[in-house]
Amino acid sequence: MLADEPAFAPVTSSAIVFDGAVWDVRRDTFGYNGVGVVREYLDHPGAVAILALDAQDRVLLIKQYRHPVRVRDWELPAGLLDQDGEHPLVGAQRELAEEADLVAAEWNMLGEFYTSPGGSSEVIRIYLARGLTVAKEVFERTDEEADIEVRWVPLDDCVDAVLASRVQNPSLVIGALAAQAARARGWSTLGAADAPWPRHPVNWDHTV
Template sequence: MNFEEKVIKTQPIYRGAILNLDLEDVLLPNGKTAKREIIHHHGAVAVMPIDQDGKMIFVRQWRAPMQKETLEIPAGKIDLGEKDPHKVALRELNEETGLYTDQLQHVTDFYSTPGFADEFLHLYYSDQLQKVTHKRSLDPDEFLNVSHLTFAEANDAKQAGLICDAKTIMALYYWEILRLKGAVRLD
């Protein structure tokens, strides 16, 4: 069976700084029509930084949609016109943690929530970190604290609901794989 839906009509609902929202009328494979609310996003990057003590670095920040603080790996959006997610990852690592690496390894790419958004996220890893000489400022509306957690502490934070976003949970699973392979230091 062909599952493709054909867009019949697109109605722009909202145009914003980080996303656009469209209401689409689509023709379904069975010939009927349906409506789709689609969020368009420029994409994002995330970095799994492991410090010299074998701890992963997280940022604690307020997340308005959930009305709570979270612990997440450093991440940020790809701005309109930016073409190289690797450079964006280095920028975000600098901005959020004050660190740099020349050993940034690509882990994977994925859609964060394909049921209603086209945000495409690039995940990177590094355990070769150094302090930057010139730290970038946080965005004017960005407030965060940096935390270094052991694998056990990070899993406890996940169990407590403090780590609750897909990219960071994926990072924890990748960290576990690296640990099982003996590719990273155990706590």
């Protein structure tokens, strides 16, 4: 079976070299292949994304401004896991309500991925949310979220946009392809919404 292998090189020193407003840069020194290696990386709290699918197999997409790449890109509702002790599923439910004014009756784990494993500890879990209804509370949005554009797009059209490179957001790309593949298999590949998340750094077992 093809699978990544957990591996924990012994860290001899670790320090925050940049303390940012949202995330930090960490410098680790660790032993690997008999030598000491120094690497700096984005020390990230992780995030969740939600592929909200309605009864017509349409996906809820939002468009918002992303300054680092100077693009208003189409995305899945998503957000940081920056509230101490918050379960990822609860974070996903919160983000769906805050960004899309929706609640869902049915939740499953669709997939998860590292955004840039050579330079960041960020890992994102994508949830599939179905049985959608409008939230009772409408959230006020500010900054980049103030002019969010919302659109319902057929899942197949999302996949077409991914394959044509018209959309680039990684959560949308991975989520749309995973949802199409899961649907083709009768949704048999879905995981439990409360499934353990050993890939998230807060859950690392350094004895592996």
